[in-house]
Amino acid sequence: MRALVLAALVAAPLAAADAPPAVDYTAERAVIARYQDANQRLQDAGWRLARGNAPFCPRVIPAIGLQVQDMASYGGPDVARAALGLTRDFAVNVAAAGSPAALSGAVTRNREIVRLEGLDPNDWPVTPPIDWTRTARAHDHIDAMLAEHGGITIAFAGGTEARVAAVEVCASRFDLFADPDPDIVDRIYADGKRVWFGLASPNFAYAEPEFAAAVAHELAHNVLGHDAWLDRNGRKPKHVRLIEREADRLLPWLLANAGYDPEAGVRWMTRWGKEHDSGFKRRRTHDGWDERADMIAAEVPLVRAALATEGKADWARHFRREIDPAGGLLPRAKR
Numbered sequence: 001m002r003a004l005v006l007a008a009l010v011a012a013p014l015a016a017a018d019a020p021p022a023v024d025y026t027a028e029r030a031v032i033a034r035y036q037d038a039n040q041r042l043q044d045a046g047w048r049l050a051r052g053n054a055p056f057c058p059r060v061i062p063a064i065g066l067q068v069q070d071m072a073s074y075g076g077p078d079v080a081r082a083a084l085g086l087t088r089d090f091a092v093n094v095a096a097a098g099s100p101a102a103l104s105g106a107v108t109r110n111r112e113i114v115r116l117e118g119l120d121p122n123d124w125p126v127t128p129p130i131d132w133t134r135t136a137r138a139h140d141h142i143d144a145m146l147a148e149h150g151g152i153t154i155a156f157a158g159g160t161e162a163r164v165a166a167v168e169v170c171a172s173r174f175d176l177f178a179d180p181d182p183d184i185v186d187r188i189y190a191d192g193k194r195v196w197f198g199l200a201s202p203n204f205a206y207a208e209p210e211f212a213a214a215v216a217h218e219l220a221h222n223v224l225g226h227d228a229w230l231d232r233n234g235r236k237p238k239h240v241r242l243i244e245r246e247a248d249r250l251l252p253w254l255l256a257n258a259g260y261d262p263e264a265g266v267r268w269m270t271r272w273g274k275e276h277d278s279g280f281k282r283r284r285t286h287d288g289w290d291e292r293a294d295m296i297a298a299e300v301p302l303v304r305a306a307l308a309t310e311g312k313a314d315w316a317r318h319f320r321r322e323i324d325p326a327g328g329l330l331p332r333a334k335r
């Protein structure tokens with residue numbers, strides 16, 4: 001699934017390298033900007049949620065809120081490079097609002113990167129076009145440096161450097177994809193390690209708190225260990241229904257810790273349900289949208305009570321699980 005999604009990411013709209021010479025760079029820049037604007041929204045909401053809930057997540061990692069881009073990943077690397085005014089291939093893609101990368105002031109969109117803590121990612125082998133291996137390698141390298149040193153030095157074209165110190169966030173990445181298949185590119189999902197948003201997701205039309213609720217639903221799947229639980233226990237409709245309920249019910253908790261109105265989860269489900277719930281098709285794995293909205297709403301007073309008494313929505317202590325997250329693991333003696 002991931003390989004398919006990555007292969008198509010922002011490849012389609014760009015002209016191929018051997019296309020006719022009259023490249024409309026203004027249009028190419030607009031395509032990239034539209035993709036980056038959507039990515040900015042996803043990274044901003046994802047950062048707030050992953051940062052605000054770090055005290056309660058079972059696994060946290062050091063992060064700086066930076067996504068890089070590699071021209072080799074585009075469908076037309078030469079066109080993309082010229083459109084963005086780069087000499088080589090690596091540049092800042094997005095710095096999440098409020099993240100150490102954004103607060104540094106140095107990590108700005110499309111700024112050319114020449115070194116990541118001693119290594120120049122432009123020197124790594126790659127087979128353009130539409131090759132994502134260096135992008136993934138750069139993010140893995142950044143994560144490794146942050147885990148090892150608590151920060152990373154980023155050098156930009158022109159000789160400027162920025163040292164960015166990491167903070168802890170819930171262990172999940174957020175990725176935007178632009179699959180050319182219209183039946184795929186409007187989807188959102190979580191795979192245990194990442195939250196995936198398709199560029200055509202209807203959620204991008206929503207105001208920020210409701211958009212964040214959609215991100216929070218997918219993040220909930222990752223922080224509650226749903227993918228691994230389904231792997232161990234089977235993806236039967238009744239199992240999917242349980243984990244979907246948990247993801248919905250955790251929404252107000254995640255939103256509150258990120259500084260959003262916990263009611264936004266109810267508004268998101270109500271709007272999404274009225275516009276998109278096709279009823280019977282999803283009914284075996286998901287409750288109806290009105291029942292889902294009611295279940296989200298029922299958590300809001302619990303969240304408000306926790307905020308009033310403890311100043312935080314500690315879902316690690318107070319959230320009622322629908323599944324045993326360790327369920328399906330072999331008993332210790334039999335391992």
Ligand SMILES: [Zn+2]
Pocket residue numbers: 217218221244247
């Ligand atoms: Zn879900």
